[in-house]
Amino acid sequence: xxxxxxxxxxxxxxxxxxxxxxxxxxxxxxxxxxxxxxxxxxxxxxxxxxxxxxxxxxxxxxxxxxxxxxxxxxxxxxxxxxxxxxxxxxxxxxxxxxxxxxxxxxxxxxxxxxxxxxxxxxxxxxxxxxxxxxxxxxxxxxxxxxxxxxxxxxxxxxxxxxxxxxxxxxxxxxxxxxxxxxxxxxxxxxxxxxxxxxxxxxxxxxxxxxxxxxxxxxxxxxxxxxxxxxxxxxxxxxxxxxxxxxxxxxxxxxxxxxxxxxxxxxxxxxxxxxxxxxxxxxxxxxxxxxxxxxxxxxxxxxxxxxxxxxxxxxxxxxxxxxxxxxxxxxxxxxxxxxxxxxxxxxxxxxxxxxxxxxxxxxxxxxxxxxxxxxxxxxxxxxxxxxxxxxxxxxxxxxxxxxxxxxxx
Amino acid sequence: xxxxxxxxxxxxxxxxxxxxxxxxxxxxxxxxxxxxxxxxxxxxxxxxxxxxxxxxxxxxxxxxxxxxxxxxxxxxxxxxxxxxxxxxxxxxxxxxxxxxxxxxxxxxxxxxxxxxxxxxxxxxxxxxxxxxxxxxxxxxxxxxxxxxxxxxxxxxxxxxxxxxxxxxxxxxxxxxxxxxxxxxxxxxxxxxxxxxxxxxxxxxxxxxxxxxxxxxxxxxxxxxxxxxxxxxxxxxxxxxxxxxxxxxxxxxxxxxxxxxxxxxxxxxxxxxxxxxxxxxxxxxxxxxxxxxxxxxxxxxxxxxxxxxxxxxxxxxxxxxxxxxxxxxxxxxxxxxxxxxxx
Numbered sequence: 021x022x023x024x025x026x027x028x029x030x031x032x033x034x035x036x037x038x039x040x041x042x043x044x045x046x047x048x049x050x051x052x053x054x055x056x057x058x059x060x061x062x063x064x065x066x067x068x069x070x071x072x073x074x075x076x077x078x079x080x081x082x083x084x085x086x087x088x089x090x091x092x093x094x095x096x097x098x099x100x101x102x103x104x105x106x107x108x109x110x111x112x113x114x115x116x117x118x119x120x121x122x123x124x125x126x127x128x129x130x131x132x133x134x135x136x137x138x139x140x141x142x143x144x145x146x147x148x149x150x151x152x153x154x155x156x157x158x159x160x161x162x163x164x165x166x167x168x169x170x171x172x173x174x175x176x177x178x179x180x181x182x183x184x185x186x187x188x189x190x191x192x193x194x195x196x197x198x199x200x201x202x203x204x205x206x207x208x209x210x211x212x213x214x215x216x217x218x219x220x221x222x223x224x225x226x227x228x229x230x231x232x233x234x235x236x237x238x239x240x241x242x243x244x245x246x247x248x249x250x251x252x253x254x255x256x257x258x259x260x261x262x263x264x265x266x267x268x269x270x271x272x273x274x275x276x277x278x279x280x281x282x283x284x285x286x287x288x289x290x291x292x293x294x295x296x297x298x299x300x301x302x303x304x305x306x307x308x309x310x311x312x313x314x315x316x317x318x319x320x321x322x323x324x325x326x327x328x329x330x331x332x333x334x335x336x337x338x339x340x341x342x343x344x345x346x347x348x349x350x351x352x353x354x355x356x357x358x359x360x361x362x363x364x365x366x367x368x369x370x371x372x373x374x375x376x377x378x379x380x381x382x383x384x385x386x387x388x389x390x391x392x393x394x395x396x397x398x399x400x401x402x403x404x405x406x407x408x409x410x411x412x413x414x415x416x417x418x419x420x421x422x423x424x425x426x427x428x
Numbered sequence: 429x430x431x432x433x434x435x436x437x438x439x440x441x442x443x444x445x446x447x448x449x450x451x452x453x454x455x456x457x458x459x460x461x462x463x464x465x466x467x468x469x470x471x472x473x474x475x476x477x478x479x480x481x482x483x484x485x486x487x488x489x490x491x492x493x494x495x496x497x498x499x500x501x502x503x504x505x506x507x508x509x510x511x512x513x514x515x516x517x518x519x520x521x522x523x524x525x526x527x528x529x530x531x532x533x534x535x536x537x538x539x540x541x542x543x544x545x546x547x548x549x550x551x552x553x554x555x556x557x558x559x560x561x562x563x564x565x566x567x568x569x570x571x572x573x574x575x576x577x578x579x580x581x582x583x584x585x586x587x588x589x590x591x592x593x594x595x596x597x598x599x600x601x602x603x604x605x606x607x608x609x610x611x612x613x614x615x616x617x618x619x620x621x622x623x624x625x626x627x628x629x630x631x632x633x634x635x636x637x638x639x640x641x642x643x644x645x646x647x648x649x650x651x652x653x654x655x656x657x658x659x660x661x662x663x664x665x666x667x668x669x670x671x672x673x674x675x676x677x678x679x680x681x682x683x684x685x686x687x688x689x690x691x692x693x694x695x696x697x698x699x700x701x702x703x704x705x706x707x708x709x710x711x712x713x714x715x716x717x718x719x720x721x722x723x724x725x726x727x728x729x730x731x732x733x734x735x736x737x738x739x740x741x742x743x744x745x746x747x748x749x750x751x752x753x754x755x756x757x758x759x760x761x762x763x764x765x766x767x768x769x770x
Contacts, residue, residue, distance in 0.1 A: 054526065054529035054533065054535070055522070055526055055529050081533060083525040083526075083528060085521065085566070087518070088558050088561070088562040089558060089559075091512075091514065091515070092515070092517065092559045092562060095512060095522060095559070096518045098522060099486065099511065099518065099519045099521075099523045102509060102523070103484070103523055103526040103530070104526065104530055105525075105526035105529050105530055122515070125512065232507045233484070233507060233536075233541075234481060234482045234483065234506065234507060234541060236507065237505060237508075238508075239497055239504050239508045239509075240507075240508065240509035240510065241509060242498060242499045242502060242510065243493065245498075248499050
């Protein structure tokens with residue numbers, strides 16, 4: 021029965037050959053955003069180019085503002101959101117850093133802006149390619165963070181993002197990360213749902229009691245000092261905790277309305293059920309890993325992948341459960357965290373921490389690979405898996421971080 | 429409401445014809461903790477009194493944020509929101525754009541709502557200059573950016589800004605045994621900069637709260653002309669300028685009478701002087717700058733040489749500028765004279 025519904029639902033969709041950025045723009049049109057601000061930086065700017073075309077062609081009616089820098093870009097939508105507008109923004113690499121002050125203030129202001137981060141290496145040296153350090157810089161601040169892998173996921177996640185961020189129980193900003201070039205610029209067949217279905221899924225943004233309007237003359241963000249700041253931080257913390265349930269609700273409803281989407285919102289499990297070795301990564305790194313896994317499976321090696329979708333809130337309990345059965349875990353970070361424990365990447369240390377309370381803690385190996393957009397090769401993946409098997413045999417983590425594919 | 433028919437409708441706010449005609453309602457009331465003699469607090473009060481109740485005010489970081497809005501109290505009767513130090517321009521633009529989007533798409537009842545963003549001299553003329561400049565080019569959004577200029581970062585302990593006068597003693601420019609003057613930059617001509625640099629900004633004015641009714645009427649003009657507008661207000665500050673709080677009003681007058689701060693408005697590209705500045709342009713002698721400077725502790729270290737330099741620079745602004753007090757390009761005849769010397 022469920023299958024029949026899903027097929028019927030899918031048949032109302034139209035198929036488009038579009039990139040990840042264009043898929044986000046399709047969703048923004050369906051979500052009828054009100055204010056959008058642009059500023060050029062590769063690779064995220066492709067989404068703004070797509071939006072500009074939609075506005076020029078009358079497919080989307082919104083205030084479209086080209087700002088004079090990312091700081092203003094994010095401030096403009098922040099303020100538009102406080103008067104009740106549904107907003108969109110985005111950036112990449114150092115552009116995201118230029119907006120940093122404005123990224124910091126949105127969670128405590130409870131502004132549900134949705135952004136696209138086209139992940140890009142930070143300067144210097146200049147590089148267009150992907151690294152996850154840009155989006156990760158806000159990981160402690162109350163931003164909801166997720167990573168996507170395909171154009172379809174880009175489209176679906178954008179709709180889910182508004183549903184989650186604008187939920188009154190949450191009201192937090194949300195950044196969708198898409199690997200620069202590999203996803204922002206790569207086209208794939210994508211199912212675009214009809215507007216009626218989106219309207220059924222996504223309610224209007226209601227700022228409610230926080231609306232800044234002469235009919236609701238409130239004072240927003242006064243100077244609080246030590247009297248109240250810790251309570252305000254605690255409210256942010258509660259909102260982030262509530263996001264767990266709201267995200268699960270949003271995915272369940274998405275499947276009901278659109279007839280597609282994952283049952284587990286938090287991470288994709290690829291041949292992980294019976295895996296001896298589980299690799300973990302985020303974003304488009306899944307592609308070379310999946311190819312390598314298929315080859316290894318053919319040779320009898322039981323390897324699987326967990327591709328993390330949500331980084332904040334971090335699904336630590338579910339991950340611990342999914343990972344603790346493996347003989348060894350290999351985390352491949354497309355980011356760095358210099359001077360951190362074991363000199364690992366960010367994801368590896370989050371997973372180490374997640375496993376701390378688990379009854380069974382398999383050896384965990386940490387890898388850094390593909391920085392600056394360098395290709396992650398099958399050889400890199402095979403090497404990581406071999407090392408994981410060695411650790412599985414010895415039963416010990418090697419307390420090191422291995423950089424793959426680096427010229428020494 | 430159809431997209432094509434939604435224009436720049438503004439409220440109708442007639443000028444107050446004399447002090448007795450000013451409305452009684454206050455929208456900036458008790459609940460703040462500004463200093464005794466604070467002119468900027470008066471500017472806030474007059475600004476929003478002129479604007480009326482259908483107004484949203486955005487305040488960038490500065491003393492008019494910190495001293496006015498301490499959590500659990502607020503003097504603002506109208507909706508008010510903090511914005512970042514350099515964000516008054518973006519706050520005005522974002523708020524106006526949000527309202528416009530919702531109204532033209534029928535998601536909010538259509539009505540003209542005043543949007544005012546204020547900034548201090550540091551937030552406006554230093555950090556926020558770029559954002560204000562961008563906002564003044566977006567003619568489809570109605571907003572007013574009001575820069576209250578107390579000539580220092582007054583909230584953080586009186587540090588010099590791009591609008592601190594030459595030679596002034598601030599905590600970042602203390603007079604010392606070797607260097608009497610640390611701050612040797614001349615004050616930015618910020619209103620002239622905004623007027624000259626943004627040809628589609630229909631209204632730029634300078635004001636001083638010592639002339640309260642005129643000040644409020646400039647605010648009303650800025651809110652009713654349509655599009656983005658800019659007002660620069662000079663606000664004597666007892667704490668930062670180091671004088672007896674009872675002299676705030678008098679110092680405001682002296683700033684005008686000495687010709688240090690000219691009062692003018694630029695409407696659709698036409699410069700119009702007003703008040704005592706108009707008299708100066710028409711030939712009334714300016715008071716010597718020392719009458720103004722020596723009433724303030726921040727200039728107590730000035731020598732005769734410093735006073736003479738300051739006077740000379742102010743004289744230049746009236747004698748040599750193409751548009752006196754507004755545009756610092758040298759007059760054509762002066763330029764010609766320079767050529768003749770060669």
